[in-house]
Every structure is written in structure tokens, then in C-alpha cells.
Amino acid sequence: MTGSTFSRAELVDAFAVFEQTVDRAAQTRDWDPWVDQYTDDVVYVEHAAGTMRGREAVRPWIWKTMENFPGSYMTSFPSLWTVYDEATGRVLCELDNPMRDPGDGTIISATNISIVTYAGDGKWMRQEDVYNPLRFVSAAMKWCRKAQELGTLPDEAQAWMQQMGGLK
Template sequence: MSAAEITEAYAAFHEKVAGFVATGDWSGYADLFTPDAVYVEHAMGTFTGRDEIRDWAVRTMTSYPGRMMPGFPISWQVVDADQGRLVCEVVNPMPDPGDGTMLAEPNITIMTYAGDGLFSREEDVYNPLRFHTMAQRWARIAAEHGNADEDVLAWLDRWGGSGGAAPSRAAQRADLARPRSDGMPDRTSSDVDAARSDAMRRAAGAALPEAPQGGGR
């Protein structure tokens, strides 16, 4: 196979994905893969075969936050024809929630081409905490502007609590500068960094069950 063939196959793949986005019907997504294909989604798990890929895609892309993404533009891509692979950066944007804010997060997608226009493997690599934070921020703004429907509000109620995001470093540094009034030793920068890392781990764990997938679509 040639680089041109792989590039053309992925362009056709991407065009069909645009159709799924437009119609909201993702049942045909798995048919872009071979029957024994493997889909590796670093936050959500590994799916083997068309049935598992189809169930995951339909479930994820027809509920918040996946269903709110209006497209998956590609920033760049490279092809390794000898290995039959295409690697690209996919942008996962969200629409204006009501105040003009534009939110997007990227992921790296690794596609393995099997020939005949089908792919045998996809792997999406991204930071689930960043995706969760984006979905959380979008839902809060949309709710403030009356643009959040029931599943967005339900997601926000479950995953949008203040405990879901780590405090900013600036806020932690300000807290560090304040004298202790409880008789305990003053906090150090190491204490702040440790607390922040712990908060980020907790937030990432909370995000995983409902995290939007990276878009190799």
C-alpha cells in the first residue's frame, strides 16, 4: 500500500464521519473498520470488533458532551506507508455556549489501515482531565445562558461539582501566602504542589466515567 492510498482512505473515513455528525446517527461508524478491528480509547477502554465499537460510538456520540461537538478538524497528519499507519492531531471543538466562548481540545489519533478502504485499529491519545474541564466549563456557561438541555444539566449535576476540578496554582499560591491561624506549621510550596497533584488525580478519576472521547473521527 502507498501513502497516497492511506491518505485517500482516511479522507473518505473523515467525510463519512462528517455525515454522522450531521445526522446524529452513528450506527454506521463501526462499518468503517474491519470486523475484527481494535479501538483503543485511553480513558474509556479497548473495544474489539464492530459490535463493541458501534455500541461505544453510539452511546458516546449521542450523549453529552460528545454530541455537542460539531466536527473534528485535523490540524496535521503524517503517514508511514511501510507500517500502514496514519497519525494525526484532531481538534475537538464545542459550539458557542452562549457568551462567545470557544472551547476545544486536541487529541492524537493513530490509524492502522487494512486495505479496501477499511481500518483495523484506531488509538486515541489525550488528556481526559482537560476534556473533562472543557465539558464542565461549557456546561456551566450554557446553563447560565439557558442553553443547556436536560442531558447537559444531568451531566453537570453529576460531574460539574466544585470537587471535580483542581484549584488553580495562583489560588493555591495566594493561600500559601496567608499566615496559618490554627497553630499548624506554615505551608510550603511542596505542600501546595502535592495538594494540587492529589486534586488533579481525584478530578481525573471522577472524569473518566463520562469523559468525552478524543475525536479520531
């Protein structure tokens, strides 16, 4: 895509709303407002899950991902850095995915690069998440081991840990 008609200010403002909506979703665990920011025909490329076409294909995936361990233990998705590309209408950022405190103040997280393409009117027409899935598995396993050591490992995390072959 080239020849975007969106100014830098519009991209910055739209992405700020996007981030606020995602943060509110993380706090309330209501993922619909996040998904509602996408166009009806959004293309969402998620390298581990594949390519989803259409907002209603993305919705159940986000709900399932964020309501099951380890996604259900991620507390926010703040940008560590952001680049606005007016020429393409894209925003590129590195997102942190911190997990809740296992009980001793430890912060465990993994990051991903997200590339979102703006469609105008507060909607996004494409998102691509780029990351190494093994780094997320490693972070979640580290969290599980810390929680196990502290005696705070919940059943769903223990089941995930066992499924991933990490239970001792």
C-alpha cells in the same frame, strides 16, 4: 506492524474518505457509517474506555458516547495535523472536538491524538485515541458554565454537570 503495502497516495485517499464519513456522521448523527469503516476484527484502544475488539463491540460504544453529553454536543472532528506513515500503514493525527456554540459564539473544544492503521479496501483495522480525559471534562465543564451563565444550559448538560460535581 511493518512492511505495509499501501502507498502514501492510497493512505491519503483512504483517510480523506474516513474523515468525510466521520464529518457526515457528526452532521447527521448517524454513527453507523463511521463504524462500518472498521474491519470486523478491529482493535479500538480508547484509553478512558478500554480496548474494544471487533466492529460490533465498537458500535454501541460510539453510539452511546456520541449521543450523550458531552459527545452529543460535539459538532465535528477535524484534523489539525496529519502524518502518513507508509511503512506501517498508519495515519497519525490530532483531532479537534469542538462543542456547539453555547449562545454567544464561544468555541470550546479539546483535542486528542488518533492513530489509525489501514487494512486496505477502505477499512481500518486499528484505532488508538490518546488524550487526557481530564482535559475533556474540563472543556465540557467550561462549556456548561458558559451555557449556565447565558441561560442556555440544557437539562442533559445540567445533569452531567451535577454528576461531575460542578453545579454551584
